[in-house]
Amino acid sequence: MTTETPTNPTLVAGVDSSTQSCKVVVREADTGRLVRQGTAKHPEGTEVPPEAWWEALVAAIEAAGGLDDVAAISVAGQQHGLVALDSDGAVVRDALLWNDTRSARAAHDLIDEVGAAEYARRTGSVPVASFTATKLRWLRDAEPENAARVAAVALPHDWLTWRLLGYGTRASSALGPDLEALVTDRSDASGTSYWSPADEAYDLDLFERALGRAGREAGGADRGDASGAAPTGESPESVTSTADGRVVLPRVLQAEEAAGTTVAHGPVPAGLVVGAGAGDNAGAALGLDATVGDLVISIGTSGTAFAVTDAPVTDGDGTVAGFADAAGGFLPLVATLNAARVLASIGTLLGVDHDEFARLALAAQPGSGGLSLVPYFEGERTPDLPDATATLSGLTLASTTRENLARAAIEGMLSALADGAAAVRDQGVEVRRALLIGGAALNPAVQAVAAQVFDVPVVVPSPGEYVADGAARQAAWALSGTRPRWGLSTSASFDPEPQPAISARYREAQALGSLSRP
Incomplete structure (x- = not known):
């Protein structure tokens, strides 16, 4: 008579990088059972150096017991924030968060130029000071020297996903500043005021109207990769091509798609599948x-x-x-x-x-x-x-x-x-x-x-980290190809x-x- 040796369950991690803090949950991919979790604080303010988010993510991963036994990870993050990168992958200026209202005048200017109804038709929403496009217009008008340095525009969760995959500046990363590896997801892209949920595409005219410079989506033919797949394991010499002068926008992934797999760096082991990520509210909806x-x-x-x-x-x-x-x-x-x-x-x-x-x-x-x-x-x-x-x-x-x-x-x-x-x-x-x-x-x-x-009727779910849970579900989805139903x-x-x-x-x-x- 033989007995089967029980196998360890597959684990996935979800990240909630919010305004105040970074939270990491580790759950069983099949059942959703919470295995462990960790958290770390973010600095206060409406403009923040993105490196502080990375430091908090590292601390939260360590507080959650690390990722050595985890098969996949995904990041849900605060929406709308502007992370502007130069051609070397360095942050041009501190990120402007969603709750930074200095771009209120810029929002009105964009609406005056395009029309509220036309914005709604083309992007599903009308710009307010929270949205990324208004922050780009503010950057163009208030800090033209910084605007001229911008080689890529990312959202907070895009930048963290990029860093998880091993990209960044030459000094801070394993793979170097490959801007073509930037990815986002449809939920976060839809909060920029230059991406259309109905058409599933960037509206590059609206992007150029915001920053005053042309943009293009990362990956694909511009990179010499017909599949558009995010690369893994490339050498630090793999650097973005910005010869055409257009600003790189992250490639938009669907819910079940993976951004790539990790290389070993810092607390991140090699071979983790990295999910597409999400905006925080979309992450919460998925978590629920x-x-x-x-x-x-x-x-x-x-x-x-x-x-x-x-x-x-x-x-x-x-x-x-x-x-x-x-x-x-x-x-x-x-x-x-x-x-x-x-x-x-x-x-x-x-x-x-x-x-x-x-x-x-x-x-x-x-x-x-x-x-x-x-x-x-x-x-x-x-x-x-x-x-x-x-x-x-x-x-x-x-x-x-x-x-x-x-x-x-x-x-x-x-x-x-x-x-x-x-x-x-x-x-x-x-x-x-x-x-x-x-x-x-x-x-x-x-x-x-x-x-x-x-x-x-009002229903109060049991206390939980629903944004991080949504990211964990997305990680499990990218791993298995099937949306988890954890209840x-x-x-x-x-x-x-x-x-x-x-x-x-x-x-x-x-x-x-x-x-x-x-």
């Missing part, structure tokens, strides 16, 4: 295994309301960004700049921790006794008001209590996201349930108020209990705030 009918409400530093659809969405008003997702579909999305940090700010003002903040909010009645907070503390992306400030209204001797202020902060934050959800649904998007994720989603007061603000564990669910008083007070406060703006 979201499908048509799901509306995801993500409450992090920023807030997002996005749905999964099987057809592209075009909103000529620019409220809804018609992004692509990381699974071959589409991800109409509305983003707000002010989300969980609204609660943190008011909690600090009240001098309470998260638990006491929730207790205070739950002790108040819906409508917060007439108190209403429009939470545009740091300007706002949706609506597009980069110079706006917050508005607190309804203050009376009776309404001005700690309890009402705590609840008003939650109602205001969720009302802003509910406006976003309504805009998505106005595009004809089907919504059957809302999935509430992000750190603030674990707050019991946020959960209770969400059921009163949204008119569909979704939930910690709470609520039937809708709409409270019209909340939205009515919020509308009144919005109107007051608009009167005070120039």
